[in-house]
């Protein structure tokens with residue numbers, strides 16, 4: 001636990017993803033504490049189970065949920081939940097962002113990745129969000145995709161469609177799947193061309209340095225510290241001109257993939273890192289607590305530093321090296 005940790009034990013409107021500021025705002029419910037006191041408070045906080053505004057049964061929870069630990073480190077905001085409350089809280093935050101960007105820009109651009117993050121969107125397909133979100137304003141993209149047919153078990157499109165997209169009324173034209181009839185290089189080029197067109201028409205915003213600025217990017221983290229298809233020590237990490245690139249030598253099958261480049265992810269208005277399970281604890285610890293040594297390679301997850309907000313949604317397993325339970 002960092003000596004300078006700011007530990008917030010309570011849920012306030014200021015704690016929402018939308019309103020996290022750089023530097024973080026201190027609210028009346030935020031305590032600055034010594035490391036010893038922080039440990040005691042954390043211990044207490046972890047014993048305290050988060051409650052929903054509408055009931056104690058997590059299965060029925062909707063709305064803002066109290067995290068068992070809330071921690072702000074610089075511009076990074078970290079919250080630890082039970083898996084069920086993680087899904088509840090993520091739905092709340094995504095719905096807030098959807099409302100904000102729909103009002104401000106008339107569109108909400110969301111980039112999905114593969115892995116378990118899709119299953120943590122499950123509360124969005126239920127009331128009250130199913131009926132209250134203006135799904136017609138959503139535009140959905142993929143941070144990374146495997147070069148396989150859309151109905152293949154390895155397809156990130158299939159994963160997202162089966163678990164989320166087929167259950168909400170987003171117009172089919174607003175779902176920008178990767179062209180599975182093309183080889184990896186062609187599919188990456190076509191995807192980038194489409195993104196450029198959508199930035200011109202302001203469906204996707206533009207960053208100050210002329211990269212697309214997605215309203216929300218949802219990422220998972222692999223046990224090796226990968227995010228999306230950005231793998232540790234892979235040459236694709238160095239790409240700083242293209243928006244979308246490809247590889248034919250992925251360390252994890254399938255070999256052929258296309259992926260957003262780091263500058264695109266880091267131009268986002270909001271990045272949500274959704275990480276669960278003790279197998280991710282080392283990667284999470286490295287990203288949030290390890291000082292970067294110039295001589296060592298940074299893990300991809302350490303390179304995620306968006307222009308906008310970065311919020312980590314962890315479960316106790318993924319947070320187990322950050323906090324002593």
Ligand SMILES: O=C(O)[C@H](O)[C@@H](O)[C@H](O)[C@H](O)COP(=O)(O)O
Pocket residue numbers: 113114115116117144219220221222223226227228229252276
């Ligand atoms: O193509 C992939 O392999 C995935 O996109 C991958 O990078 C994923 O995002 C992480 O492995 C986290 O996945 P889990 O949350 O399922 O562990």
